Amino acid sequence: MKQGENVKGIAARAAMWSARHRTLAILGWIAFVIGVTVLSGQIGTHQATNADQGHGDSGRADKIVAAAGFPVQAAGEMVIVQNRAGSDRAAALTDLTKQLKVTSNVTGVQAPIESPDKKSSLITFSITGDPDTAKDRVSPALDTVAKVQAAHPDLYIAEGGDASGDKLIGDDLDEGLSRLGMLSIPVTLGILLIAFGAVVAALLPVALAVTAVVAAIGLLAAASRFAPTVDTTMHVMLLVGLAVGVDYCLFYIRRERDERRNGADPHRALLIAAQTSGRSIWISGLTVIVAMAGMFLTFDTTFVSFAVGTILVVATTVLGSLTVLPAMLSALGDKVDAIKIPGLYRRRSDGRFWTAFLNLVLAKPLISTIVAVGALAAIAAPALDLRTKAEGIEDLPPNASIVQAFKAVDEAFPSKTSPAEVVVPAAVPKAQLATFTKAVGNSGGKLTGPVETRVNPAGTVTVVSLGLVGDDALDVLRKQVVPATFGPDALVTGERAGDADFNARLDKSMPWVFGFVLGLAFLLLLVSFRSVVVAITGVVLNLLSVAAAYGMLVWVFQYGHFEKQLQFQASPGITNWMPLFLFIILFGLSMDYHVFVLSRIREGHDRGLSTRDAVREGIGRTAGVITSAAVVMVAVFALFATLPLASTKQLGIGLAAAVLLDATIIRAVLLPAVMALLGERNWWLPRWLGWLPQIAHEPPPAATPDRERALAGV
Template sequence: MRNTEDVKGIAARAAMWSARHRTLAILGWIAFVVGVTILSGQIGTRDAVDSDYGHGDSGRADHIVDQAGFPVRPAGEMVIVQNRAGADRKAAIADLTRQLTATSDVTGVQPAIESPDKRSSLVTFSIGGDPETAKERVQPALDTVARVQAAHADLYIAEGGDASADKLIGDDLDRGLSRLGMLSIPVTLGILLVAFGAVVSALLPVLLAVTAVVAAIGLLAAASRLAPADETTMHVMLLVGLAVGVDYCLFYIRRERDERRAGADAHRALVIAAQTSGRSIWVSGLTVIVAMAGMFITFDTTFVSFAVGTILVVATTMLGSLTVLPAMLSALGDRVDAIKIPGLYRRRSEGRLLSGFLRLVLAKPLLSAIVAVGALAVIASPVVDLRTKGQGIEDLPPKAPVVQAFKAIDGAFPSKTSPAQVVIEAATVKGGQFDKQLAAFETAVTKSGGALSGPVEVRVNPAGTVAVVSVGLVGKDALDTLRGSVVPATFGSLAGATALVSGEMAVNADFNARLDASLPWVFGFVLGLAFILLLVSFRSVVVAITGVVLNLLSVAAAYGMLVWVFQYGHFEERLQFEAADGLINWMPLFLFIILFGLSMDYHVFVLSRIREGYDRGLSTKQAVREGIGRTAGVITSAAVVMVAVFALFATLPLASTKQLGVGLAAAVLLDATIIRAVLLPAVMALLGEKNWWLPRWLGWLPQIAHEPPAQPVGPAPSEPELAGVA
């Protein structure tokens, strides 16, 4: 039996066990992936419903409505008929009403109402059947409206509503996500083929990442019993899983191949890779999980679902990287370089160009640091204008017909597109007292100075205990007026009643308040625990502080880039969006967590290689030159994969997905170039031996070796044993 007493650490022990029992490890991984996939198919994933979301007063109001037993309302649609050169609308409205009434699946066509400026009319109707599936039955109505528009070309006639929006925008988004899923894997494989120059070694990271994502999605079904899954969680899992999975495999395979080419036998190369890159994967994975766990502190259903999904996919990827990957490398031996691609296969990963650039940085570290910080400051400078906003119609593709219809309706009938809903719960909402306060409310609306607009609409549940009063909001201060004075002075005076405001504007305001309250705790949690993990891993206060600061710089630069593009309006035509007065409200926090976690991959990997050299007796500057030089190829390859996959998100139709793609791609690109190739080596060169400073009172921290073992660990197996599968 092979001696394993010199194999230290969880990562190395797991790798050596997997290498000795490679058949069991490989078949066990396959069984695990298949098993959890079958299990998820049997139990299903519990998706989050409307009642799972919400914060503050709007969340309480929506919960009251959800429990009140209101009849299910069919999906509502609206058609605007608007003047374009003084044309008469009456004939068009009559034609539209007649044709809609005769259209299949159209119910409840209402008489047209006129806008205050007398230039627009609005016809409302419903799509019969389940509102959740109304988009499947809305096409006949869209066809009818298109025919009426063609017959009255001198007017603007367009349809908007929940069903038509789901049909036109939802279908585009579904197609985009499907395209993203199909393109991300081939794009990743193509980049890896260039990076490795061999088909087998390029396929391994993709296979591990894909199977890890599949397994994590299977585990999500069980986890959704505790935390319901948001519908976009699986897409985030694919994004993070591909990025992390490919990174980890690149680190591991490249180190094993480099040691093999340096003269180590196959067993020795695998041991070194396990005790270096394997350990980096372990530390990096824990740091990423810590960062993702910060989303739990928001107590928001979407963020909690993202946290569960990303933690599952990172943990699953770690498990595969530390077990089945070394088993595969042991089984393949040197055949991992099989099917070499002429012109691409290289025996060494270091590039002369980067080595020359690194020598320049280390020769002038102060100047390099100043230039790098200056460049990052310029890129991050727009962050001073960073504002946030709730998602709205302006975040959809601006040229989509339904978006243009919504904008026209919102301009002429603001109470119809996103009205506020005042939810009143009392012993009874029928009779004298309620009617009296309702009349007072209507009077207050007319005296609001235009902040509130009618008509006021009322719905009452069958039990007569809950009423929903709808009113239009105009301007940024309208919600404050409604919540601060109008509702308390009217429905708030009902004895024993609860009066709360919901609706799109109220939901966004309460969501922002929830994020603002949780932001300091999330930042403190993520930064604090990341600092502790780096401190314990590298036994250096300076290294831990440097890691946190450098990651914050990459996040700040990403924020600046987002403001420059999406608030200032650069690349509007190319990216097909409309500049807005703020980023999507959840974007800054989500990007901070994702970027902080992913950038730790690079940081831990590079620092581990630098520490190896330092522990072997090299000076800090020599260790930096060797560590960064030898990791440059794999860092570049991993960054290119991430940037390419993230950039695909910018092709999706929603502003939120575009911001996510641009923010992630820009941050990873900056992190892998300016920060890791310039600022990190410059700062470490300037600090010298101070990089490794640890106060005496922290001397109790565990000693974690960063260098490969000085002696081979046990007898190396024969080449036939390495190349074959046990």
Template sequence: MENPGEVKGIAARAALWSARHRTLAILGWIAFVIAVTVLSGQFGTVEATGADQGHGDSRKADRIVEAAGFPERPAGEMVIVQNRAGDDRTAAVADVTAGLKKTKDVIDVQKPIVSPDGRSSLVTFAIAGDAEDASERVQPSLDTVARVQAAHPDLYIAQGGDASGDKLIGDKLDQGLNTLGLLSIPVTLGILLVAFGAVVAALLPVLLAIMAVVAAMGLLAFASHLAPTVDTTAHVMLLVGLAVGVDYCLFYIRRERDERRNGADPHRALVIAAQTSGRSIWISGLTVIVAMAGMFLTYDTTFVSFAVGTILVVATAVLGSLTVLPALLSALGDRVDAIKIPGLYRRRSDGRLWNGFLRLVLAKPLISAVLAVGALAVLAAPMLDLKTKAEGIEDLPATAPIVQAYKAVDEAFPSETAPVEVVVEAPSVRTPAFEAAVARLRAEVEASDGRLAGPVETRINPAGTVAVVSFGMADDADLTRLRETIVPAAFGTFTALVTGPAAGEADFHARLDASMPWVFGFVLGLAFLLLLVSFRSVVVAITGVVLNLFSVAAAYGMLVFVFQYGHFESLLDFQAADGIVNWMPLFLFIILFGLSMDYHVFVLSRIREGHDRGLPTKVAVREGIGRTAGVITSAAVVMVAVFALFATLPLASTKQLGIGLAAAVLLDATIIRAVLLPAVMALLGEKNWWLPRWLGWLPQIAHEPPAPVVTDRDDREPELAAV
């Protein structure tokens, strides 16, 4: 008998190999995770430095300064003493100065300076030692300032600076991120326990997802030698890895369990799961990787680090789902349902609620589509007011002491909080020509009516080839005039570049604006091509892209509604701002587009299975969505719960990320997948599968389940029966 039963497809081949060599597959996976973790510790991770980040002139200037050999500067701190209820600052300023000079790890206490309005005094100093870990030594100075404030309750006395900022906000953020990472695991496990109703089945996805994240973090250490990483990449990897890793395992296990409950023997159930859900995992993972690769086009160190990290964790999750998971399912058999939870475990779900809802949608597809589009349009409408802004002090909780201190200093002494720096490079800057250039700049500052603020200070490197001229700027809008007019006029033929916080943010914003069309085009174009090849339908590919854009637009609208319009301020503990953090729209688009394709590929694959078996499109849609609704709901609940934890973090940007991701995934799994997708496909009917003749060369990929499995007595490897 001719054996046509050789299983085709990467997912099915991997599953059958793993089932046949399950001990080797399981031990090999464990060895892989341990090996990359241990070797990564020996190999080391390359962290991105200041010279690796930034864009435009500010990056060039920062690299010049870093290479110029300036002495290492300690972390600077400042204490503001301000009239509020009282009016005698003299004694308080004296107490601050005397107290700081006696405080451990405090150096370079400067003479107080007075604000132009005469209401504030500022005392600056530094923390001894390396600026990178100065937050570990700043507490004694904070204690000193707190004692002076207690002794002068009628004045406002507060400390701010890099070290105290890292101490008061950085520590809180790190603690929140660590707590988030720890909470996400039990929250995910709890949802899966409800979804499966069995402990072993719930533990498998969490365990494999965690192992995939650990392995990917080990691989990141090797990749960092090509693309330096930023510290927040690990947190992004945990959440993306947990989301996709759990989803992939959930899809696979549910399909294998469903086939067993439908009467298939263990081998046939595994083959069907591999050729359907396994194939969906492969396509979905590839699509997510393509979306994440779009971040490379930003040419931004942080985005590139995120791209590398998320690609590694998704690829590792796919690898684990297609290899070790089938081996575990083969080894466990029906024991995957072990330790059943009374009241939660159901041998099969009839999906009565979802099927009833789908019958309603498919009975009136046009009305359903109009209502769904209308609801999404209402949610997305605020997007028309979307504005972006650089991250600033207003993105921190208003009650944080460091926020209040910075605002007070920024109002009274704008040159101290975010100074402008002009980096000048020449064969020698110790010349009369350079001194004349600085004098011209100083004259412009003095004549600017407060838009630029002194004092104008100059630092020169030991070689005398690089100078950094710093002063204040009251309004970031003056940056363009400074770069295009004032600095060129003052420094003439000298190489003079403007940097500093305002300049860095402006260059970053310009880089994002320039890269956005390329990123959007790359992600949308390749996603379209992947769907086209996978489903051999132009219509399916177009609708897939458009539906995902709907979820992104709705997420943008929700962000504007909450964070620009100021709804739920007290509940989420943030201050409404005049824009969304500038990197958020691009990052959300990439992450959401990638994650939304998980559901889309999985649902479409099940619909295509029915169509390939000869079912009418409407019946195939009802059957495909009805059978996947439960697992899609469970996967979406996992993602929503994990992403919503971001809203508990102190930064407005992390709150925006959490709310945007959670809202979009929720809308995607409900309005889009349960209403709009079936309604549109029902309206289009057989047109869903339209493919132009000139694209007939695209590979034929079967979506229907394999034929019955037979097992030869002499060879226990499952194979397809001859047809």
């Protein structure tokens, strides 16, 4: 920083300090990243358990079972044998039972049971050892089942269970997530090479984003002491970290390079970038963090883990963008454009396309608004039919053998795939259990056996398992059968009970989450831009992009478009946690763009331009870089659609579609058209809010030649 220079704002002060002490800033960042990574390896990350993730009665029941000291249950497996063309199953069942008993890693082979329709038989057994690693030992059993199937081709013989599911589906998911992590970085780098046309400039955003993600994952280990983390948190952190890290660097570097090409000296170019783009990074990062913090209000372990992870990665990225990035730019100077790529590098973008397009939009703002709103309304319309459902077997690839086996077992033996469990905090007398079994038989087919029990070693907790048939079976069990037989202290858990309690928790949380995110985003925009109209416009435009994403999800995943291309099976609803999660992520990322665009528009207006001219200049100068940032996000998000789970496909398609629409229809058409229609009313602020702080958006004034000669260099 030049002595005597008036530098205002956290971003500018941080940048100028980093420029003066660039070696310290760069080495300090490297030491920080390495330090927290080593620390995380030493202390480890606390993983959330199943008992941590429950809600309502099922959550309380899971905690009782976890504390009761039940022996660890081995991973259970099932083999279904079904008639095909009237074949006899007896010989196959004998053969299968005999071979399973001599198969390595197989224990507890049970006698076959028959389905009520007499068309299916089921053999259950367990995999020896730790259930968490059973997938590594299930291959011999799978080989045995395949061998018996080959010997009896007139029957359908298939295996399903915890270990085989983890192996066949879990391995595919792990491989897909690893592939996602490996591809996202080169894809991002490739797009940045096209955007900048220079290798060094393209590497800087990737380097900052990756190191910020690594540092944030290191910090997550410490944070997990207060909020246990779930496995997918790190993948979400990579997703968000790449998105915001590349965005922040793109805007900062592009502004610094633009100022240099406009004739500013290196110091002034960096100062202008810090006091404009740097300030926008600060505000945008705070806005994204506020959006992510909304997940805390769900009081759900998974959402809380996502909130902690994303807040850490955004905060770390902001820290790096305001410190090590200006230090690197100061150290590199004009060498940031080094290793130019022929045909791609341009000293200055003429922006002819965006200028012509904006002139068209601003010439007919009312028509442009109607067309844009109409297009978004058409895309969002299917959202009126949005329904949610819990994740189930139909969310897995329909052609997977494990999926087909589970469906067959579920139809023939519903109590075996996702049984309900009644947790009674006491020993249950035989007479009471007989009464319960009789009530199950008198439930009109909604509850089904076999009724099985297990008691903890201390004899203080009894778990009773049974099957549920039909949509209202859980209500019958919880509201009628259990209170009448076991009393009010008995609790029902299991997959369906857990899903119902999770949905109830989300329903209670959503109004608070939406209100929190929308309210604080409005306040941040109001304080930053001193305009009620700008704040309202920003919130409404971001809600439009979220609505469009919801509509796209329904059109694709409920209505079944692109099933073959995306390899999924249409279902009656979207994954229950998806709408809330998409709202939070999309609102945060949309505000990211919005703050940068509005800052450039306000900058022009503060210099004396009319609102229409400020809009033309602000959007015209940022449209190219926003397009580049959006392309990076769309490409990375689209990679999620290649993963095997329907929920990850929904996440990828929803995010990619929303960002694409946000960067095109909303930012390039609707925002300039609406601001042109409103004119000077965009900047309306009631007198009673005049106490809000004045924040300058225009670049600092240039120093005079005499003053420049009097000031020491950086």
